[in-house]
Amino acid sequence: MNVSENVCPVCKTTNDLESIVCKNCGASLGDHSMDGGLETKTTGVQALTPEMISAWSFKEVIAPDPPENGIAVYIDGESNPAYIDSTGSFVLGRKAGTTEGMLVDLAPFRGYSLGLSRRHVIIRRTDDGYEVMDLGSVNGTWLNEERLTPHKSYPLPSGSHLRLGRMKIAVLYRPFAVTT
Numbered sequence: 001m002n003v004s005e006n007v008c009p010v011c012k013t014t015n016d017l018e019s020i021v022c023k024n025c026g027a028s029l030g031d032h033s034m035d036g037g038l039e040t041k042t043t044g045v046q047a048l049t050p051e052m053i054s055a056w057s058f059k060e061v062i063a064p065d066p067p068e069n070g071i072a073v074y075i076d077g078e079s080n081p082a083y084i085d086s087t088g089s090f091v092l093g094r095k096a097g098t099t100e101g102m103l104v105d106l107a108p109f110r111g112y113s114l115g116l117s118r119r120h121v122i123i124r125r126t127d128d129g130y131e132v133m134d135l136g137s138v139n140g141t142w143l144n145e146e147r148l149t150p151h152k153s154y155p156l157p158s159g160s161h162l163r164l165g166r167m168k169i170a171v172l173y174r175p176f177a178v179t180t
Contacts, residue, residue, distance in 0.1 A: 020115045021139045021165055028166075068174060071123070071130060075109050076168035089124040091135070092164060093117055106167065115139035115165025123156060123171075130156040130173065139165035 006015045006029055008022035015023050022029060070085035073092070082104060084090055094116055095105040106116055117137040124131050134141040136150045142163040143154055156162075162169040 016138055018138050023140050071171055071173040073104065074170040074172070075106070078109060087125055089122055091119050091122050093120045111167060114167040116167050120164045129158070132156040132162065137164070
């Protein structure tokens with residue numbers, strides 16, 4: 001079967017052929033055929049709605065505290081966060097071949113089947129916290145309940161919820177000291 005369109009069954013939005021979730025509403029776009037082992041079928045995963053996002057309940061395991069000069073990334077369903085000691089920027093994505101810059105590889109956490117792009121978002125440290133930017137991911141990024149516009153930076157307050165495709169993440173970091 002040759003598919004020429006990828007239309008959302010919920011909101012009828014036309015999506016990229018590679019998408020596994022709708023760019024408009026986040027609904028699952030159904031089974032995708034295997035292509036030489038490069039795609040993973042995603043079945044039985046319920047699409048997220050904005051109402052469901054606000055009900056996320058991450059286990060608040062904040063001991064030990066986030067690193068002094070970095071950020072803690074909590075992946076929903078995992079008991080331990082990833083601590084990233086960063087004074088610059090890093091990418092959340094999937095390791096695939098050679099990757100430039102610092103990449104936090106989320107592939108071991110079902111990243112591929114949850115719609116995570118190889119280079120999904122970049123998180124940058126700013127003078128007063130962090131900011132996040134979607135890097136043109138196929139399956140989109142949401143900050144709390146807001147869909148992010150690709151290649152536009154958004155403030156990322158500590159305690160924020162991110163959804164990368166269908167992967168749910170919370171970020172925590174210590175308040176930055178004010179310098180005079």
